[in-house]
Amino acid sequence: MQNPSLTYPLGCQLADKLLNYIPGGSHAYSKSVNQWPNLSPKVLSHGEGSYVWDVDGNRYIDWFTGLSTVSLGHGFSPVIERVYEQLKKGIxxxxxxxxxxxxxxxxxxxxxxxxxxxxxxxxxxxxxxxxxxxxxxxxxxxxxxxxxxxxxxxxxxxxxxxxxxxxxxxxxxxxxxxxxxxxxxxxxxxxxxxxxxxxxxxxxxxxxxxxxxxxxxxxxxxxxxxxxxxxxxxxxxxxxxxxxxxxxxxxxxxxxxxxxxxxxxxxxxxxxxxxxxxxxxxxxxxxxxxxxxxxxxxxxEAASLVSMMATVEEFVKKDAIFHNYNTGKALKDALIEEIERFGLKSYIKPIGYDCFWSIIFLNSTGEQCYQFRTLFMQELISNKVLFRGIFYPTISHGENEIRLTKLAFNNACRIYKKALIEGVDQYLVGHKVERILKKQ
Ligand SMILES: Cc1ncc(COP(=O)(O)O)c(C=O)c1O
The missing domain is CATH 3.40.640.10 (Type I PLP-dependent aspartate aminotransferase-like (Major domain))
Structure with missing residues (x-):
């Protein structure tokens, strides 16, 4: 079995230390280690636009920027500059x-x-x-x-x-x-x-x-x-x-x-x-x-209020919602192409509007399955797409991110198909992700 501490040595060390100081190791339950496959980065260091880096130096496409709080992209300059001006005047x-x-x-x-x-x-x-x-x-x-x-x-x-x-x-x-x-x-x-x-x-x-x-x-x-x-x-x-x-x-x-x-x-x-x-x-x-x-x-508090006004202005100026629907649709079409290439239409089902969509994963007997979901996450992540179940496009996402994600889909679908035949345990490394709030 692959060992996460070899793939993410610094991240694993830091994740242990976090658990020592913070109950559950994070400030939102959806960020806990039990919400991610075993073979996932444990701790991030920074982000830029539609990308984030982990503390071990790996770069990932981020399709759920800050649990969908970062609606324009990480470190988005027009917002940061306005906030910086306010920081100097007091908040x-x-x-x-x-x-x-x-x-x-x-x-x-x-x-x-x-x-x-x-x-x-x-x-x-x-x-x-x-x-x-x-x-x-x-x-x-x-x-x-x-x-x-x-x-x-x-x-x-x-x-x-x-x-x-x-x-x-x-x-x-x-x-x-x-x-x-x-x-x-x-x-x-x-x-x-x-x-x-x-x-x-x-x-x-x-x-x-x-x-x-x-x-x-x-x-x-x-x-x-x-x-x-x-x-x-x-x-x-x-x-x-x-x-x-x-x-x-x-x-x-x-x-x-x-x-x-x-x-x-x-x-x-x-x-x-x-x-x-x-x-x-x-x-x-x-x-x-x-x-x-x-x-x-x-x-x-003034910095966040200024950030809100600058954010909404950017949404209006750049027609961001229209862009996000289009990007989400192009991404969904790319995934559907891969699903169909591997004959997986009955097992991997995109759901939701193009601006904010998810996927349902089914096992070989047609039941919704968290192990298969975890496997798909694991395979996208190993191809440097940080996926936790939802695709949320922003104006920082474009054709290149769609192209790279499509390549990752291809790999994930290939493994998924093998797992349907040979058993998911052959391919999934470690635990399945937990449902956060619902009784298991
Ligand atoms: C629909 C919805 N409402 C409210 C909340 C609570 O927001 P917060 O985590 O900022 O308290 C969440 C959190 O995920 C949510 O998804």
Whole structure:
């Protein structure tokens, strides 16, 4: 068996040291060693555009830049220069700054098309705030969440339903209930079972599965009929499917929307936007009944706000979303060519929109299989494509990255075909990747 410590000597040493200091060895569970094949780089050193390097000096094409936060590419100069100018002028102050006003006005008018905004640092915080606000606004208790969407928040209301449920009170779990995407009757049943007690419905407008005709409109209607707040989580989808969020692609407007990940090209920024009559409950100047909407020390931090404005300007100037769809399609076509070359259509199935897509891997008996998924990752990585299940093109990706990735696909498909015949254990080195939150 190949030994990762021979392939990645410095990375393996450093990964052990990380485990010693940081529980799990990383600050996001999706970066842990159990999320990657054994034969993967363990620790990265830096990035540039659509490439990253590991500490052992290997270069990889990066198709999921910073878990899709780095929406223009690593070290993107027009953004970096604007941020650098701001760094020299200071980034945290005792009073609100003019930049907070400019960022709020710009984000609301150009991206969110909403009335009010609160900025924060991560997606979980703004989803939590949206939940609290919905309960305060409606006076109801239950939160209906879409069970196919993998992550909304690290807080108890959500994480209590995952495999990480230790340390969470039953009381905090019991007001979160599930419905299924593209199954309006499952949501309708919740409204019938908990009449007058559902405060909010939260879902991503889209993920890899396309919304069926009328589904999002029907969700909107049920929320209106039963007096629940509709929250669209656009933490992932924002700035990917459409400049104004995936919801505008489908013509359905939420009451509250949450944003994060790619809105500031990797700088830590998230946002809760929404209708004034709901958002104003968080007004601590004009409201007597207080709702703790969001108050964070770093919420108005200027470098990230400037980064957001520079990022969105680049998206508009370069028509980045149009470019990303085209690049994603060219990449998908290249993969499909290789899949067909090896006769693997029944085993490797691309899913999702061209701007953000994934692959389902099946074994020889036609079942979805994490071992085969891990094998495909392993083979792409050994051909210097850092793949963790999702392809997210940016304007830093182009023809050369597609050409190199197609070569890697060719190799991965060749090995996959052999593994289907001879058994995946012959080819997979070490463990299969784990599902992050779902019970195994
Ligand atoms: C759809 C969605 N919403 C919210 C979050 C939480 O964001 P964060 O990790 O920034 O707290 C995530 C994280 O992956 C996510 O995928």
């Amino acid at each position: 945290n102050f005792q009073l609100p700054t003019k930049i907070e006003f400019e960022a709020a006005e710009y984000f609301l008018n150009v991206v969110a098309k909403d009335d009010m905004v609160k900025f924060s640092k991560d997606g979980s915080t703004v989803n939590d705030a949206a939940i609290k606000l919905s309960r305060a606004y409606t006076g109801k208790r239950y939160i209906a969440k879409c069970s196919q969407h993998p992550f909304f928040s690290y807080s108890d209301w959500f994480i209590g339903h995952s495999r990480y449920d230790q340390g969470i009170l039953e009381e905090s779990k019991k007001y979160t209930i599930d419905f299924n995407y593209n199954d309006i009757s499952s949501l309708e049943s919740l409204f019938l079972n908990y009449p007058n007690d559902i405060a909010a419905v939260i879902l991503e407008p889209v993920r890899f599965e396309e919304p069926q005709k009328g589904f999002l409109q029907d969700v909107r209607k049920l929320c209106n009929d039963y007096g629940a707040v509709l929250i669209f989580d656009e933490v992932v989808t924002g700035l990917k499917y459409h400049l104004n969020g995936a919801q505008s692609l489908f013509g359905v407007k939420s009451d509250l929307t949450t944003w994060g990940k790619g809105i500031a090209n990797g700088f830590p920024l998230s946002a809760l936007t929404g209708k004034k009559d709901i958002m104003r409950l968080g007004d601590t100047v004009n409201q007597d009944n207080r709702t703790f909407l969001l108050s964070t020390t770093h919420g108005g």
